[in-house]
Amino acid sequence: MRSYLDFEKPVAELEAKVEELRALAASGDGVAIGDEVQRLQTKAGEALVTLYANLTPWQKTLVARHPARPHFGDFAKALFEDFTPLAGDRKYGEDEAIIGGFARFRGEAVCVLGHEKGSTTETRIRHNFGMARPEGYRKAARIMELADRFGTPLISLVDTAGAYPGIGAEERGQAEAIARSTDACLSLRAPSVSVIIGEGGSGGAIALATANKVLMLEHAIYSVISPEGAASILWRDTAKAQDAATSMKITAQDLLRFGIIDAIVKEPTGGAHRDAEAAIAATGEAIADALSSLAGLDGDAVRKARREKFLAIGRNL
Template sequence: MTTYLDFEKPLAEIEGKAEELRALARQSEGMDVEAEAAALDRKAADMLRDLYKSLSPWRKCQVARHPDRPHCRDYISALFTEYTPLAGDRNFADDHAVMGGLARFQDRPVVVIGHEKGHDTKTRIERNFGMARPEGYRKAVRLMDMADRFNLPVITLVDTPGAYPGKGAEERGQSEAIARSTEKCLQIGVPLISIIIGEGGSGGAVAFATADRLAMLEHAIYSVISPEGCASILWKDADKMREAAEALRLTAQDLNKLGVCDQVIKEPLGGAQRDKAATIDAVGAAIAQMLEQLSAIDRKALIAGRRRKYLDMGSKGLAA
């Protein structure tokens, strides 16, 4: 069953009418409604094109959070073979919001790490809606250390509203764990590629996305704070999230202009949820291209280039 966003309600009505006609025809022999249904399909396609022609930043936030978008586990299942998950931070527990392990990408051994939000109520609760606790970031550090030791490229898939802000997480050193993960991203001497597949929220995303190459899906977002949180702080009113989304410049297109995002990966018309297979294929092609570029660079140059990239980022942002 298709999930429609608020601004897609007129589209839902048209597509619903087309489906009702076809269902009626299936129940009544001899009834030919295909011409009418096809006309509704054409109208729906035109409306979909108009809706997605120039999405506002707030609408992009809604698309980035769409529950039907492909999640980390979908990308791992489709793009990686021989995936062997590794669990735990060797200190406290295993965080189910963070997936990670050894795998092969196009027959090349790699380490893949990502946030997993879950696909239904049960798994969303189990995965804590993609909000990692300290043990999740410490697990990522452990995996990046292993990748560095065995000269394996690291691929991260980012999709989180932000790190979990609960009392237990703070008691176990949430900010320190995020800082250590970000530091480890800057230290490893192997190619590090990060793809923001949905939400890239705050330090919880930065901890996986301080990479040699950062790509974003066309309707993904990446920001220091959510629009709702920003509005609550600046205007004391969470309902001003639309204005906050405009001000934050959190879209892939804005961040590409600012030099934060290296590549924008095109999504199918209507968003990744409309054609998951095509979206996953596009992400796979982008990873392959970036991995080929980085594979020719030696260890010392990788570390130095990554460091320089983030030191220069502030000056590029000011210039933009």
């Protein structure tokens, strides 16, 4: 059964009527309702197009967090062959909020990293809702160092509300681990492409997203703090999260205008959760195009271009 967000209520009502009519037709009472079903479907489709063409930043935040939105595992299964995940940071332990390893992307060997939120209660707990601890970022840095050694392009898929803020994580050096992962991103001599597929939250996101090319799905968000966190700090009232989302400029459209990201990957009408297969396919094409644009550059040129890209953000804002 499809899950609707609060602002999708008009579409939900129309699609519910369509389902009722289909159930009536399936009961075999002989009522001719084909024309009415078609009319309602068209009306629902038009309402969905209008709604998603005018989403507010807060509504985009809700879409980016939709539980049915495709996660890292869905992208990895559809886009990569022979994916071999690696575990552990060789210092403390394994963290399943970040998954990484080596695979093939359209025949080419690549390094793959990403946040996994999980899609059921059990997997969400196991992956800690995509919020990594220090060992997750140290694992990421270790895998990136391997990729650098073999000259393997890096593809990272970012989807996290932020790094895990627990006491244990802080005691084990959360900030230092994020900094080392970010430094590993910057130091790569191989091309790197990052895609914000859902939420890109704070340093927990940038630790994997410091890439030559940074892409965002159309309804993803990318910010230094969550809207709720910003509202709590600025107004001491999380109910003002909608105002914070608008003021923070967290949407893909805003960030492209500021030059923080390089391209937007268009989502199916109604968001990636309505047609995960199409969203993943579009993402694969965008990754291929980004890697192609970096082909032919030597290691020093790749690393210099990446550093200059992020230095320029600071100069231009």
